[in-house]
Amino acid sequence: xxxxxxxxxxxxxxxxxxxxxxxxxxxxxxxxxxxxxxxxxxxxxxxxxxxxxxxxxxxxxxxxxxxxxxxxxxxxxxxxxxxxxxxxxxxxxxxxxxxxxxxxxxxxxxxxxxxxxxxxxxxxxxxxxxxxxxxxxxxxxxxxxxxxxxxxxxxxxxxxxxxxxxxxxxxxxxxxxxxxxxxxxxxxxxxxxxxxxxxxxxxxxxxxxxxxxxxxxxxxxxxxxxxxxxxxxxxxxxxxxxxxxxxxxxxxxxxxxxxxxxxxxxxxxxxxxxxxxxxxxxxxxxxxxxxxxxxxxxxxxxxxxxxxx
Ligand SMILES: NC(=O)c1ccc[n+]([C@@H]2O[C@H](COP(=O)([O-])OP(=O)(O)OC[C@H]3O[C@@H](n4cnc5c(N)ncnc54)[C@H](OP(=O)(O)O)[C@@H]3O)[C@@H](O)[C@H]2O)c1
Numbered sequence: 001x002x003x004x005x006x007x008x009x010x011x012x013x014x015x016x017x018x019x020x021x022x023x024x025x026x027x028x029x030x031x032x033x034x035x036x037x038x039x040x041x042x043x044x045x046x047x048x049x050x051x052x053x054x055x056x057x058x059x060x061x062x063x064x065x066x067x068x069x070x071x072x073x074x075x076x077x078x079x080x081x082x083x084x085x086x087x088x089x090x091x092x093x094x095x096x097x098x099x100x101x102x103x104x105x106x107x108x109x110x111x112x113x114x115x116x117x118x119x120x121x122x123x124x125x126x127x128x129x130x131x132x133x134x135x136x137x138x139x140x141x142x143x144x145x146x147x148x149x150x151x152x153x154x155x156x157x158x159x160x161x162x163x164x165x166x167x168x169x170x171x172x173x174x175x176x177x178x179x180x181x182x183x184x185x186x187x188x189x190x191x192x193x194x195x196x197x198x199x200x201x202x203x204x205x206x207x208x209x210x211x212x213x214x215x216x217x218x219x220x221x222x223x224x225x226x227x228x229x230x231x232x233x234x235x236x237x238x239x240x241x242x243x244x245x246x247x248x249x250x251x252x253x254x255x256x257x258x259x260x261x262x263x264x265x266x267x268x269x270x271x272x273x274x275x276x277x278x279x280x281x282x283x284x285x286x287x288x289x290x291x292x293x294x295x296x297x298x299x300x301x302x303x304x305x306x307x308x309x
Pocket of ligand 1: 018019020021022047048120150151172173217218219220221222225228229231232253255272273274275276277280281283284
């Protein structure tokens, strides 16, 4: 496994993260297999959110399963996210909601502290001083060790940073070979003949690199948001051909190569995988051993339907 350390943040964390969004569908025995398989493959970082499953069921299932794994709490990093309230159809970054969400996550996960708390999606109505208060209380109480955000553009992070005294060390955003907007707009800069040039994120990638914020790439295999995977998908023949060619050479799966494409980027990102299939977890974790050359990286990018301007 590739291990990274975050400036001002956690050290020795795995570059591949096990996402737990799909865990509510599992029995506690199957959830234990997922947690243990990921751990045996070198993953030491698990991603949650208060909105994964009804009433935070992903966190509940994780806690039910965890004692069956034989893993020690202190040997893993547990992250959760708050502020996305599907049940109420709103985003909520009020102090009350942040504090309540963390208490709920800790209770459901049956742990004393979160290694990281991310604000999930921007609440337009939030008051940064309110967030700052909440973070201070959580840090002081030892309930949260590191803080970050998800799906935020640089100016939103700048505004938060004016008030929040804790370093914001993660920005969890969507990135895959199929959803590569984070990278596209820089390549096609200022080109009005293609929509690849549209700057949708305020240069979040370069901003995060400049400010030592580690990008966590969510849904590294997904088409759109919930469109299924492009792996083995007949709608993506060129991409699958290019993945297969490198996979054969590297003795790895196409999944591993697709995730290696993210890890190859010099920004030292994490990739958050979502499969609940232990064999697919093993496949994905081989990404850390795939050696992608400079040329391979571009070849995959182009096979995903892009061109060089
Ligand atoms: N911050 C945010 O806004 C946000 C949003 C969405 C997700 N997330 C995080 O990102 C995590 C991952 O999301 P995701 O589940 O959408 O990501 P993903 O890992 O890109 O997609 C998982 C899909 O890929 C399939 N897959 C995996 N390995 C495969 C293989 N070897 N062959 C064929 N299909 C394969 C899975 O099917 P199988 O189940 O059959 O393996 C599943 O349908 C979530 O758990 C969550 O933690 C964050």
